[in-house]
Amino acid sequence: MRLLILGGTEFAGRAVAEAALARGWQVTVFHRGRHAPPEGAAVLHGDRTAPDGLRALARGEWDAVVDTWSWAPSAVRDAARLLAGRAERYAYVSSGSVYRYPSPAGHDEDWPVVDGSPDAGDVDYAEAKRGGELAALDSFGDRALLVRAGLILGPGENVGRLPWWLGRIARGGPVLAPGPRDLGLQYIDVRDLAEWTLDALGAGLGGPYNLVSPPGHTTMGELLEACVRVTGSGAELRWTDPGRILAAGIEPWSDLPVWVPPGELYDVLHMGDASKAVAAGLRCRPVAATVADTWAWLQRIGGRAPQRPDRPPLGLDREREEELLGRSASTDTNVNIK
Incomplete structure (x- = not known):
């Protein structure tokens, strides 16, 4: 598999990169150059918030893309549009925060979500993640995998829990x-998130999944x-x-x-409710x-x-x-x- 990771040098993105490399996949990480990339990954540099910041992605083809972006949805929109004709699948690492509050005990992927826009700039976290989901769906349709992660723990954590x-x-x-x-x-161990996401991409899964234990x-x-x-x-x-x-x-x-x-x-x-992800192979x-x-x-x-x-x-x-x-x-x- 040829995998492009938008990010790939910190916590969740790095865990995905390292898991893919361990499988023998061809991994490319696109990042700003602030952190060392995983050993064995090809590197493209760019800042997706800057004008013409996606220039390094103008060429190339991939079987799958993993995007962990958490800020302005317009950045997901621009990347997804650029890659839609040159990548087969697009996994966006979203969040359970997209569900309308309060989501009750046992809430599954059908619980209503917050409003969001793929064209939004700086918005709050829940709206940003929902806007990112919509951006991925707009360009990839049912080829977009929405990984609605819960609390993420494990090696490399840079949040401090x-x-x-x-x-x-x-x-x-x-x-x-x-x-x-x-x-x-x-919660979800970051390495279990990485392995499940790669398995799901390989199996051609799409749509939303609550990825949490x-x-x-x-x-x-x-x-x-x-x-x-x-x-x-x-x-x-x-x-x-x-x-x-x-x-x-x-x-x-x-x-x-x-x-x-x-x-x-x-x-x-x-x-x-994590039963959909468990049925699709999640092991914690x-x-x-x-x-x-x-x-x-x-x-x-x-x-x-x-x-x-x-x-x-x-x-x-x-x-x-x-x-x-x-x-x-x-x-x-x-x-x-x-």
Whole structure:
């Protein structure tokens, strides 16, 4: 397979490139040159936000294109139009954020989506991803694969969710662990996303797929306990009631990455229907493997994860954590939440 990746040097795009190279595919990455490309990939340089920034793509033919763009949909529109006659299939890595809020527990690919336009410039994330989907569909029709990813974790993460937990737990001591301990989590390992996307392209699949593990693939307890094991820190997980955490003004998802308490937002983020992707071959590795491999990657790069410049740093500061844990201990209410 001849594969063109628009991006291909960071997180999801890089995982796709590396998986394709491991299969012996001919891989070309088109990027701005800010990061080293995967070894073995052909390289084209360009900035799709600049005038004439797609010049390097004016020639060439590919069996498939993978596009991970997250900003102005017009950039997806321009690339898809340019490649429509010279590529067989187009996979756009979208997001579950395209569904109208609040999407209920069990929402599948038929749940209504937000409005979007392939011609839009800078819009919010959900509209941008929906506009990108429409841009891919406009040029490729049923040859467009819409990969509606959920929470993405794994080696190479540049958002700061799992790396923050690993870094915090590696410091040791009492750790604010948001309950319930058995709260189910739904996410996709970036390498499982990559392998499924390549399989789907090879099989000629098109249309939308919720690409995320089945609900309850793991739990908050399993995730954080895996972090304790791989770091060897001996950290003490202090499981704390969600109500106490929220009352302290601590924000789910941002202050405590990955976690949201049971309720409306939890159903949106951790209760999507992944059965269509599973039927199409999705296999999700255990959380212990995702945690261990992310920790190993962090050690290889010196312990500090890269941070996307368009995303704010995540995680709870030490003083606020210590304040809540101290207050909980003093009132003897900090107990394991089952």
